[in-house]
């Protein structure tokens with residue numbers, strides 16, 4: 317536990333090891349000594365509350381809470397919390413420090429630390445532009461698919477939805493009651509008019525006919541009198557108990573649209589109500605944008621596809637995670653291939669693929685078996701994004717392979733791969749699949765979040781009561797926090813204080829539920 321008056325506590329933590337400190341978001345490119353200096357000088361945004369274990373404050377993003385067996389949701393605010401620096405041992409309100417000594421990202425000093433790649437927003441914009449360019453190329457070469465209504469769900473209209481009929485297609489009763497003609501009382505007819513009847517007999521003046529909601533009104537009907545507003549007498553005459561205006565409770569033909577009206581523009585996502593509207597307007601099939609084809613290449617000799625980790629081998633977490641996620645983003649996943657660390661297999665897979673997008677996992681860094689860069693170089697690919705100023709995931713990349721085809725290289729660390737997915741694959745696939753980008757939105761943070769000195773951070777959060785609560789277990793190699801998350805908070809360099817609005821990247825299943833969107 318941290319000793320009062322000694323904000324930093326005993327360093328190093330974790331049983332005397334500094335292992336893990338170089339993984340700290342915000343510090344991992346500074347070097348351990350530099351990071352510790354910043355901490356000791358209070359120049360980082362960090363809460364060093366008396367009694368709080370140092371591991372929870374300094375290393376919150378990687379380190380489990382100190383006691384018990386907390387879940388990712390436990391005291392969510394404490395994960396990645398160090399957004400404030402109070403004076404330990406005093407009742408003084410914490411003072412916020414926004415790493416004032418750090419140069420802005422654009423200054424990019426290479427002297428003490430790596431600082432490469434595109435700024436996060438710029439990288440997303442590049443991916444979006446690449447998707448748009450590829451889409452234009454696809455438009456020239458492919459015709460939109462015409463699919464049955466149920467197969468169109470989750471796709472995007474390739475053409476405007478134009479009404480094939482007037483809606484309503486004929487004058488209908490809006491209520492159960494009586495169709496009446498002229499002023500009452502009315503003589504009630506025997507025959508009832510039901511929904512689906514094709515051509516009810518016209519009403520004579522002074523006549524009423526029992527009618528159901530949705531039934532076609534007889535010609536010369538002047539109003540519909542609701543069941544609860546009329547009283548038939550013994551002699552079969554109907555008396556109005558409320559005044560009935562001319563045209564009341566009659567839905568006129570064409571009230572909603574006329575045949576030929578544009579109901580929705582091209583580019584509209586096909587949701588359940590769109591399917592309903594299309595059916596009402598007379599459609600059996602819809603023209604939808606073709607889905608971008610995506611091939612996933614999982615790299616790494618250390619990966620197992622079944623059983624428990626053993627003998628230095630670990631389970632492949634990305635093979636199961638990426639296909640459904642990419643489908644939610646509008647992709648058709650045509651293959652998931654596990655290539656190990658075989659450079660030649662990777663080269664062949666890249667050269668032979670006909671997918672619009674290849675997503676690789678792992679091998680993006682500079683290790684002895686990190687083959688992605690060399691293979692892209694050897695195959696003459698155009699690196700549009702080579703590293704992004706984002707944590708985790710900074711080695712992510714985007715390359716153009718020619719013919720409007722692209723490759724997104726996701727880092728192997730699983731949360732870094734999620735970051736790459738949201739930063740590069742999502743904007744590219746949205747643009748390619750013609751899905752509109754959602755409106756950006758923000759919520760106040762329940763707790764402060766420490767920023768990286770130069771890079772944007774993406775931090776898993778849960779959303780409760782209109783606030784975003786940062787989660788535990790959000791180190792680059794962890795999915796435990798992510799699996800409990802509703803969204804990722806976008807933390808600018810320097811961090812955010814409690815109550816600051818943080819932009820949020822939504823996770824599509826949070827609202828829709830898993831059954832709906834993984835079609």
Ligand SMILES: Nc1nc2c(c(=O)[nH]1)N[C@H]1C(S)=C(S)[C@@H](COP(=O)(O)OP(=O)(O)OC[C@H]3O[C@@H](n4cnc5c(N)ncnc54)[C@H](O)[C@@H]3O)O[C@H]1N2
Nearest residue numbers: 616631632633634678679680681686711726727728729732
């Ligand atoms: N000298 C440097 N080393 C590293 C840097 C750096 O800048 N300089 N960056 C680190 C960061 S940050 C990341 S992220 C990783 C990116 O590495 P790669 O994309 O090359 O990925 P690998 O080395 O293949 O794997 C990294 C890590 O992730 C595990 N992994 C890989 N694939 C999977 C999978 N499908 N499921 C679960 N786990 C996976 C792998 O076993 C490694 O532990 O590089 C750092 N190094």
Ligand code: MOO
Nearest residue numbers: 708709710732792
């Ligand atoms: O830390 Mo890396 O940023 O895991 O992507």
